[in-house]
Each structure stands twice: as structure tokens, then as C-alpha cells.
Amino acid sequence: MKKVTIVLILFLASFSSYAQEELTWHTDLNKAIEISNQESKPLFLFFTGSDWCGWCIRLQKEVFKTPEFIAWAKDKVVLVELDYPRNKQLPQEIKDQNLKLQQTFAVRGYPTVWFAKPTLLDNKINFEQLGSTGYLAGGPTVWLKTANEIISKFVPNPKPTKKEVKAAKKKVTKKKA
Template sequence: MKKIFITIFFFAISFAVEAQELVWETNVNKALEVSNKTKKPLLLFFTGSDWCGWCIRLQKEVLKTPEFAKWAKENVVLVELDYPRRTPQSAEIKKQNNELQQAFGIQGFPTIFFARGTTKDGKINFQGIGNTGYVAGGPTAWLAVADGILKK
């Protein structure tokens, strides 16, 4: 009985660890390097992490689940572009995020953009693949939408 409990415990922990292993890059240049090396598109998560209710809900219901973690590791390079009201950010990150908000025409949060990028003459050129936001139905529903976008 003790062995069964220990086995179940370690199995449950492995799912929790898998979800925590995700790396959300905040520097788009670093993320682009990884994207070009791995040939995976960028998943750009435009969020108001400390004030946007739908962003917080998307995080809880989808982005912090084991299903999403497994999918993300196989399919995308994660980039968080945050627009917090209370959490401090460096001037460099604020500038980068504001420029990307303008470039992608982001008007509401949460918005997730899938894109590929190339760098030419020190400037990044993005090729949009598609976008989504909050999708009701948990990770299965959200991942079905994301897979549809990536298959275009």
C-alpha cells in the first residue's frame, strides 16, 4: 500500500513539475533566436498580468496546465509581453512591449499572436500566423484553436 501511495505521489509531482518547467521569455530578441534555431513559431502572449481578469483566467485555466506545457514544448517558443499596472518593469521592457503592441495592433487583453520573425539590418520583421485570446472550455478547447492556427 505504501508503494502505491509513493508511486501516485511521484506521478502527480511529475505533472506539476512539467507545468513549472515552461520558460516564458520576456525579451523578444532572445525568443527570436530560439525560434529560428528550433524552427518553432513564437507564441506572443499580450497580458495585463496584475489587473486583467480574463488574462488571469486564461493563465489559470490553460497556460499553467500540464496539457499546455506539453503542447508548448513541442510547438512554440513562449513570449510574455506584460502591461502591468502595479508590477515594476524595466524601461527597456516597457519600450519593447509598447512597440510590439503597436506593431501587432493589440487593442485588448489577453491576446495571443502566433508569428515567425526574421532580423534584417537590426530590425525584426514579423510574419503573423494568427491570433486568439481566451477560449472557454479549458486546455482542450484552447489547444484545438491553437492547433488550427498553426496548421494554416
């Protein structure tokens, strides 16, 4: 009986870690924006202190690692983790990017999740801020209800027509010449 219990526990533990691996958390904002525009989904910007913030760890455990959240996230958003660790070193370009975004979104506490629509205007990235949230007691049901209310404001950018794409390509070709 003990062997069966141990095997069952190991199986369930491996399944739960596998479920978390199914999500892709981007750390490169430019790559995430590209995917956001391709898939017509808002950005999910998770500002976290992964190795020191108790509420961040709790939000991950109670919401982000659940099957409900995983299914929702795959369908609705592009995940971006903006980490501010104390004990782990990040590449300098990621540190700089995260600091700039913290200032852009006026994040003053952790965890904070901003939902945003990225657009390119005059060769600069602009964000339409849809709304933000943080830790909410009540598990994935309560958290996802709030998230769905926020992302209901998201209106995808219209897809360019073939004529517009052709005109843009001509414009780029003329600049190179």
C-alpha cells in the same frame, strides 16, 4: 486520516507549481527570436495584464497551467510574455519593447495571443503574423485546437547551406577590414 489528506494536498500543490515551472516564458524578444530560429518554432506572443486582467488570469489558470498546454508548448512554440502590469514595475527596456510590440500587432485588449514567424530582413525584425486568439471557454482542448489551426500555417525558414554560411562569414570579414 487528516494527516494523510494534508500530506496528499501539499504533494499535489507542489506538483502543480512544479509543472508550471517547467515552461520558460521569455521576456526578451531578441532571445526568443534566436531560439525560435534555432528550433524552427513560431513565437507565441502573450499580451497580458498579469496583475489586473481577470480574463488573462483565467486563461493562465484554465489553459496555460495545465499539463496538456505545457506538453504542447514545449513541443510547438517559443513562449514570450509581454506584460502590461499596473502594480509591478518592469525594466524600462522591457516596457519599451512591449509597447512597440503592442503597436506592431495592434493589440487593443487583453489577453491576446499572437503567433508569429520572425525573420530578419535588411537588419530589421519582421513578423509574419500567423494569427491570434484570446480567452476561449472550454479549457485546454478547445484552446489548443484553435492554436493548432493557427500554427499549421507556420513554415520554418530553410536552413542555410554550408556554402551560404561560408559566403556570409566572408562578407562579414570583409566589412570589418
